[in-house]
Amino acid sequence: MADLTHLDASGAARMVDVGGKSVTARQAIATGRITMSAEAARAIRDGTALKGDVLAVARIAGIMAAKRTADLIPLCHPLPLTKVSVDLAPDATGVTVTATAATEGKTGVEMEALTAASVALLTIYDMAKAIDKAMQITGIRLLEKRGGKSGDWKAPE
Numbered sequence: 001m002a003d004l005t006h007l008d009a010s011g012a013a014r015m016v017d018v019g020g021k022s023v024t025a026r027q028a029i030a031t032g033r034i035t036m037s038a039e040a041a042r043a044i045r046d047g048t049a050l051k052g053d054v055l056a057v058a059r060i061a062g063i064m065a066a067k068r069t070a071d072l073i074p075l076c077h078p079l080p081l082t083k084v085s086v087d088l089a090p091d092a093t094g095v096t097v098t099a100t101a102a103t104e105g106k107t108g109v110e111m112e113a114l115t116a117a118s119v120a121l122l123t124i125y126d127m128a129k130a131i132d133k134a135m136q137i138t139g140i141r142l143l144e145k146r147g148g149k150s151g152d153w154k155a156p157e
Contacts, residue, residue, distance in 0.1 A: 097124075108148050
């Protein structure tokens with residue numbers, strides 16, 4: 001098993017010291033999906049949900065969440081993000097979210113991309129739950145990451 005960098009020799013949680021790492025360009029892309037009834041999907045697509053423009057609010061929520069990741073996830077380093085984008089692809093059965101985060105720094109932005117995707121999906125649920133409480137959020141995962149000591153990585157198809 002790989003060494004767990006967030007644990008010290010006694011097993012206590014610790015924030016990893018990235019002081020000795022080089023500053024490099026880093027990027028991560030994450031995705032997730034929310035499935036729902038045709039009625040809810042149509043309301044989101046057509047912009048007729050009672051709470052307003054679901055996709056616009058979800059996009060902003062995802063961007064804001066990426067910027068606050070270190071406040072939400074214990075032991076994450078606060079990062080000066082240079083880019084966050086949240087793309088939403090609605091269809092007849094739901095919405096697929098793809099979030100991208102980037103920085104020039106000493107640690108990666110995987111958690112920021114994953115947080116952006118997660119919060120965008122939760123926001124869609126919140127704004128459309130009056131139409132369909134049975135919506136399901138699935139498939140939140142890292143698609144790829146670039147930069148850093150471990151190099152580039154891409155999820156298997």
